[in-house]
Amino acid sequence: MSEQTHETEHAAESGGHSADPHGAAENHTEESALHIEKWEGIWIRIAVGMTVVFIVAITIAALSFGITVPGATARINPTTLNQEGNPFATPGVRELAPGKYEVYMVAQTWNFVPDRIEVPVGSEVTFYLTARDVIHGVKFAETNVNMMALPGQVSTLKATFDKPGTYNYICHEYCGYVAGAPIGHHTMYGQLIVLPANETAQATTE
Amino acid sequence: MSVQALSGADVKATPQSPPLTAEHLKLVDRVAGWNILVGVLALSIGALLGVFQGLEHARVIDIYPWLQPVIKTYYQGLTLHGALNAVVWTTFFICGFFTFAFVRSLNRPLKYPKLSVIAFFVMLAGLIIAAVPMLMNNATVLYTFYPPLMADWAFYVGLTLLVVGSWIVGYSMYFTYYAWRKENPEVRAPFIALASTITMVLWQIATLGVAAEILFLILPNAFAPVFGYTAPGLDPLLSRTLFWWFGHPLVYFWLLPAYVSWYAMLPAQTNGKMFSEPLARLVFWLFLLFSTPVGFHHQYADPGIPEIWKYIHMLFTFGVGFPSLITAFTVVASLEIGARARGGKGYLRWIGRLNWGDPSYAAQNLAMILFIFGGIGGIINASYNVNMATHNTMWVPGHFHLTVGSASTLTFFGITYWLVPKLTNRKLFTPKLALAQAWTWFFGMLFFSNAYHTLGLVFSVPRRTMLGQAPYYSEQWNLQMMESVLGLAFLTISATLYFAIMLFTWILPRKLDKPIEMPVAQPLDPKPAPKWLDTWWPWLNGAIALVILSYGPMLFQLIRDAEFWSRGIRVW
Numbered sequence: 001m002s003e004q005t006h007e008t009e010h011a012a013e014s015g016g017h018s019a020d021p022h023g024a025a026e027n028h029t030e031e032s033a034l035h036i037e038k039w040e041g042i043w044i045r046i047a048v049g050m051t052v053v054f055i056v057a058i059t060i061a062a063l064s065f066g067i068t069v070p071g072a073t074a075r076i077n078p079t080t081l082n083q084e085g086n087p088f089a090t091p092g093v094r095e096l097a098p099g100k101y102e103v104y105m106v107a108q109t110w111n112f113v114p115d116r117i118e119v120p121v122g123s124e125v126t127f128y129l130t131a132r133d134v135i136h137g138v139k140f141a142e143t144n145v146n147m148m149a150l151p152g153q154v155s156t157l158k159a160t161f162d163k164p165g166t167y168n169y170i171c172h173e174y175c176g177y178v179a180g181a182p183i184g185h186h187t188m189y190g191q192l193i194v195l196p197a198n199e200t201a202q203a204t205t206e
Numbered sequence: 207m208s209v210q211a212l213s214g215a216d217v218k219a220t221p222q223s224p225p226l227t228a229e230h231l232k233l234v235d236r237v238a239g240w241n242i243l244v245g246v247l248a249l250s251i252g253a254l255l256g257v258f259q260g261l262e263h264a265r266v267i268d269i270y271p272w273l274q275p276v277i278k279t280y281y282q283g284l285t286l287h288g289a290l291n292a293v294v295w296t297t298f299f300i301c302g303f304f305t306f307a308f309v310r311s312l313n314r315p316l317k318y319p320k321l322s323v324i325a326f327f328v329m330l331a332g333l334i335i336a337a338v339p340m341l342m343n344n345a346t347v348l349y350t351f352y353p354p355l356m357a358d359w360a361f362y363v364g365l366t367l368l369v370v371g372s373w374i375v376g377y378s379m380y381f382t383y384y385a386w387r388k389e390n391p392e393v394r395a396p397f398i399a400l401a402s403t404i405t406m407v408l409w410q411i412a413t414l415g416v417a418a419e420i421l422f423l424i425l426p427n428a429f430a431p432v433f434g435y436t437a438p439g440l441d442p443l444l445s446r447t448l449f450w451w452f453g454h455p456l457v458y459f460w461l462l463p464a465y466v467s468w469y470a471m472l473p474a475q476t477n478g479k480m481f482s483e484p485l486a487r488l489v490f491w492l493f494l495l496f497s498t499p500v501g502f503h504h505q506y507a508d509p510g511i512p513e514i515w516k517y518i519h520m521l522f523t524f525g526v527g528f529p530s531l532i533t534a535f536t537v538v539a540s541l542e543i544g545a546r547a548r549g550g551k552g553y554l555r556w557i558g559r560l561n562w563g564d565p566s567y568a569a570q571n572l573a574m575i576l577f578i579f580g581g582i583g584g585i586i587n588a589s590y591n592v593n594m595a596t597h598n599t600m601w602v603p604g605h606f607h608l609t610v611g612s613a614s615t616l617t618f619f620g621i622t623y624w625l626v627p628k629l630t631n632r633k634l635f636t637p638k639l640a641l642a643q644a645w646t647w648f649f650g651m652l653f654f655s656n657a658y659h660t661l662g663l664v665f666s667v668p669r670r671t672m673l674g675q676a677p678y679y680s681e682q683w684n685l686q687m688m689e690s691v692l693g694l695a696f697l698t699i700s701a702t703l704y705f706a707i708m709l710f711t712w713i714l715p716r717k718l719d720k721p722i723e724m725p726v727a728q729p730l731d732p733k734p735a736p737k738w739l740d741t742w743w744p745w746l747n748g749a750i751a752l753v754i755l756s757y758g759p760m761l762f763q764l765i766r767d768a769e770f771w772s773r774g775i776r777v778w
């Protein structure tokens with residue numbers, strides 16, 4: 001510790017500005033304006049400007065490129081997922097129209113159902129995700145499809161897959177593990193296979 | 207103490223502040239010391255577990271089979287790491303530090319000194335009660351304990367007591383502040399006293415969310431097996447939303463004590479002055495306003511919350527970024543004054559003249575540098591849609607080891623380098639070791655967090671996962687894993703040094719040559735801040751109004767539509 005630090009300075013600070021040499025008279029006509037030094041003022045303007053630019057950029061990105069986050073979609077009772085007629089009773093890929101798919105997916109300890117999805121390149125896929133037991137989460141590697149799976153809620157995101165390849169989707173919210181067991185939160189993942197155009201195979205339909 | 211501007215009529219009935227006696231300070235310092243002792247012990251265990259986690263991730267060694275009777279799984283260790291570091295170390299340290307600094311800044315004894323003693327023991331009882339199930343692997347729910355994960359009831363009761371204890375620290379400060387205000391109606395509250403009180407009020411508002419979650423949603427379920435009634439069930443989204451009401455201002459509870467030191471103490475440790483004291487007050491008031499209505503930025507990826515609410519919380523998130531941007535300028539300007547007073551010259555060369563030889567100073571300045579990276583990462587996280595690339599990936603632990611793990615923690619280390627010698631009346635063992643500790647933490651966290659940021663952003667590697675055992679572990683991660691191990695090596699040395707420095711400072715009989723006082727930076731411009739920067743009602747009411755506006759409608763809906771479909775589950 002340096003010397004200067006240890007001077008008994010707290011006495012001076014206490015009592016606010018009692019040491020003010022100007023005396024009472026001048027204090028009385030006290031300003032309510034906040035005094036701001038020149039460079040400080042410039043910096044504050046820059047900071048405000050930066051903040052505004054960020055917000056505008058994000059808003060534009062959201063509106064024009066359709067980069068979005070999950071919203072309020074639907075609720076579903078996690079104890080009824082297996083009942084007939086429940087869209088999550090038969091999770092999997094469904095083709096809605098050429099190039100358009102929907103995927104119903106259940107996250108549960110400790111796997112995704114389905115844990116393998118195939119779609120042709122260029123497909124637009126809408127994901128519907130819910131959880132059976134505890135909270136899970138999923139991110140499709142190298143994409144912005146990233147959402148939480150909550151019991152009682154349906155999460156939805158739409159994405160287009162333009163590059164053939166295999167994409168892992170990995171559970172990224174802690175969902176348990178029993179010591180010594182072969183599976184657990186860290187083994188919970190699936191694979192999305194984007195097939196190249198010439199192999200436009202049959203995507204598994206249920 | 208009859209200070210400024212008392213016009214004739216006012217003079218009559220102002221009571222006098224009682225003097226701050228040595229005896230009173232002795233009590234205050236003892237309580238502060240106990241708090242810091244508990245904090246440092248928690249951190250020492252927590253840091254060790256952190257190193258184990260890092261080694262597991264990099265597949266250097268999976269140590270958990272060897273930890274058996276004590277720690278069953280990686281996740282039990284991770285629960286302890288999060289709770290001990292992010293909750294116990296921070297809360298105990300902050301309560302101790304504030305109690306110490308508050309009375310000195312106000313130069314007035316605590317109104318009810320026993321409250322701070324009671325507060326400490328309530329917190330300690332809470333810690334012990336929560337530690338039992340954590341150590342017995344009955345609360346492996348991580349420190350965020352999202353239902354339907356359901357821990358042993360004692361875990362929640364313990365956490366509640368810990369929080370209630372910290373509230374009592376706050377009440378002790380509010381009573382004292384109020385009494386002081388009565389005695390000094392026209393005087394500006396001293397900066398440190400005001401800023402620490404604002405921080406505690408912020409904490410009070412923040413913790414209401416988690417208190418509601420625990421008391422109304424979790425405990426009725428956690429007690430069900432104990433008393434043998436049917437559990438009422440849980441709504442996971444409602445719980446999560448109440449948790450994040452608390453979760454973001456929590457980070458300001460960690461950060462603002464560091465800001466108190468950066469603004470009002472650190473300049474004095476390098477011959478500087480407080481560049482613009484009124485603006486610093488404004489910064490704290492802005493934090494009070496904006497730190498709570500932002501919680502949905504942790505729920506961007508959640509279902510069930512309309513995008514518009516996420517967007518609104520994003521706007522406020524940028525609002526709460528703003529006072530930190532001001533801080534960057536003002537604190538640097540305060541330090542520059544010091545460096546120039548010490549003979550520093552040039553545009554940037556003055557930086558070399560800062561008080562780098564003093565470990566307390568150096569640690570805190572290094573903490574600030576890491577916080578620059580942490581702040582940039584924070585702006586990226588906040589960005590609504592960019593967040594989709596990073597949410598729940600390793601980017602996130604990369605980020606918060608720079609903020610709470612460095613900006614706060616390394617600053618607190620720096621503070622203990624004057625505060626612990628002061629409290630124990632012992633010489634720091636030794637300034638050289640302490641310097642080495644600060645620098646190794648700096649480089650350790652730099653490598654560690656850089657590696658984790660990259661793993662998350664580029665490879666989507668998930669957080670909170672026992673990666674070493676994951677079937678999707680990839681060779682592509684090797685470079686970053688090696689970098690993280692380099693960081694771990696530095697951090698292991700650093701944490702060991704810190705523990706040793708604290709221990710030997712405390713137990714070796716090396717009495718101080720001359721007494722230490724709390725460093726307090728004087729304002730550069732002695733003109734007092736305008737009155738509106740020393741007035742509670744607009745800011746406090748504003749903060750409450752913003753919380754109601756930003757959470758009210760959504761919480762109303764969530765409660766109205768709540769479905770208690772889920773049962774608490776033990777999945778470990």
Ligand code: HEM
Binds near residue numbers: 255257611612669694
């Ligand atoms: C020796 C220093 C430290 C090391 C090596 C370390 C390492 C780690 C590692 C490897 C993780 C796990 C990341 C994951 O798998 O998600 C982690 C998580 C975490 N660390 Fe640290 N850490 C250290 C110090 C700290 C400090 C000082 C704090 C706070 C004051 C802290 C707070 C946390 C928190 C809150 C988590 C998240 C726990 C969770 O996800 O539930 N760490 N740390």
Ligand SMILES: [Cu+2]
Binds near residue numbers: 172175185
């Ligand atoms: Cu999972």
Ligand SMILES: [Cu+2]
Binds near residue numbers: 453454457503504
């Ligand atoms: Cu936050």
